[in-house]
Amino acid sequence: MASIKSENVDDFDSILDSHLPANVLSEVKQLLYGSNTRNLGVPDDVLLKAAVEQFDVKIFKFDAKKEELRPPRIVRVGIIQNKIVLPTTDSILSQKNALYNRIESMITAAVMAKVNVICLQEAWNMPFAFCTREKHPWCEFAESAENGPTTKFLQKLSKENRIVIISPILERDECKGDIIWNTAVVIDTDGTVLGKHRKNHIPRVGDFNESTYYMEGNTGHPVFQTAFGKIAINICYGRHHPLNWLMFGLNGAEIVFNPSATIAGLSEPLWSIEARNAAIANGYFTCAINRVGTEVFPNEFTSGDGKPSHKAFGHFYGSSYVAGPDGSRTPGLSRIRDGLLVAEIDLNLCRQVKDVWGFQMTQRLELYAKSLNEVIKPDYEQQIIKSLTGLNL
Numbered sequence: 001m002a003s004i005k006s007e008n009v010d011d012f013d014s015i016l017d018s019h020l021p022a023n024v025l026s027e028v029k030q031l032l033y034g035s036n037t038r039n040l041g042v043p044d045d046v047l048l049k050a051a052v053e054q055f056d057v058k059i060f061k062f063d064a065k066k067e068e069l070r071p072p073r074i075v076r077v078g079i080i081q082n083k084i085v086l087p088t089t090d091s092i093l094s095q096k097n098a099l100y101n102r103i104e105s106m107i108t109a110a111v112m113a114k115v116n117v118i119c120l121q122e123a124w125n126m127p128f129a130f131c132t133r134e135k136h137p138w139c140e141f142a143e144s145a146e147n148g149p150t151t152k153f154l155q156k157l158s159k160e161n162r163i164v165i166i167s168p169i170l171e172r173d174e175c176k177g178d179i180i181w182n183t184a185v186v187i188d189t190d191g192t193v194l195g196k197h198r199k200n201h202i203p204r205v206g207d208f209n210e211s212t213y214y215m216e217g218n219t220g221h222p223v224f225q226t227a228f229g230k231i232a233i234n235i236c237y238g239r240h241h242p243l244n245w246l247m248f249g250l251n252g253a254e255i256v257f258n259p260s261a262t263i264a265g266l267s268e269p270l271w272s273i274e275a276r277n278a279a280i281a282n283g284y285f286t287c288a289i290n291r292v293g294t295e296v297f298p299n300e301f302t303s304g305d306g307k308p309s310h311k312a313f314g315h316f317y318g319s320s321y322v323a324g325p326d327g328s329r330t331p332g333l334s335r336i337r338d339g340l341l342v343a344e345i346d347l348n349l350c351r352q353v354k355d356v357w358g359f360q361m362t363q364r365l366e367l368y369a370k371s372l373n374e375v376i377k378p379d380y381e382q383q384i385i386k387s388l389t390g391l392n393l
């Protein structure tokens with residue numbers, strides 16, 4: 001049988017649906033995803049809009065126990081994955097405007113699905129051009145986090161619909177020498193900018209030449225207190241760093257969004273594990289969002305691997321999902337199509353799971369703080385006990 005190309009493989013859930021007999025399907029899905037997510041189905045008006053405008057919509061619910069002293073704290077999060085709309089050779093303004101139109105209609109669908117907090121993908125208003133290492137014209141996509149056109153565009157949608165929007169963009173810090181950052185802007189329900197977070201860990205892998213454009217962030221690990229819980233953003237490559245996830249948890253986050261841009265052949269085996277594991281380890285919900293599609297650039301670039309130069313940056317495989325603190329997760333969105341994934345969550349689940357597992361109580365921060373303080377010293381010696389037989393490999 002001929003093998004199918006990665007960029008043609010759709011979401012794993014529909015592959016399971018079409019290949020597994022009904023009597024084993026639900027058992028297999030419970031083993032894969034945990035038993036705490038229910039598919040709520042999508043209202044007809046949302047389905048119709050999504051069908052006309054060609055994106056997928058999935059809505060799931062995570063259950064929590066009913067408590068006597070606390071009312072449920074129900075929040076609907078919406079995560080959006082999308083392709084760029086126009087070729088990268090079009091003008092910057094038209095590329096941005098086309099993305100604004102696309103995202104406006106997907107946010108409208110999210111609002112129809114009663115979403116409270118929406119997070120877009122990393123650098124959502126531009127192609128992921130950092131592979132090229134060219135400064136011109138891509139740096140022109142950078143804009144002010146507080147007053148730029150993208151923030152202004154989303155402020156209107158936030159205010160009109162009383163929703164929180166997380167907008168990951170390329171930031172131009174106009175007050176500090178015009179330097180560039182990879183930043184997530186948090187826009188509150190009244191349209192004000194609640195704050196921003198700058199990406200802490202910058203990749204130096206494959207064609208992710210982001211360190212050519214911006215430095216490691218200087219905003220620490222902020223948690224934003226909103227009408228829909230305490231939220232934080234761990235931008236893309238930060239998901240490989242457990243301490244980055246940890247700090248958002250220590251600062252009280254209940255939902256951590258992970259807006260990303262990553263490609264098949266590099267990170268796919270890691271994708272379904274990392275954000276899910278972070279949810280378990282830190283007792284919060286995580287929302288992993290990846291771009292989708294293949295982006296082609298005008299000039300060839302090399303990958304430093306001896307292979308021929310090329311113009312395409314691999315296949316962004318989407319597969320966005322939400323994971324709960326109890327280890328359950330939703331199925332992913334498509335690997336190849338635009339999509340909106342909505343999850344109805346009860347924030348009370350975070351404390352309920354902490355009470356059961358006790359990870360926060362047993363985590364021994366003081367032990368690790370002491371050890372790490374030693375490890376960072378230049379003369380630190382690894383704590384290795386050597387065998388006296390001399391047979392040390």
Ligand SMILES: NC(=O)NCCC(=O)O
Pocket residue numbers: 122202203205208235236237238260261262263266267
């Ligand atoms: N955008 C970004 O940081 N990508 C790096 C690759 C990865 O983390 O999978």
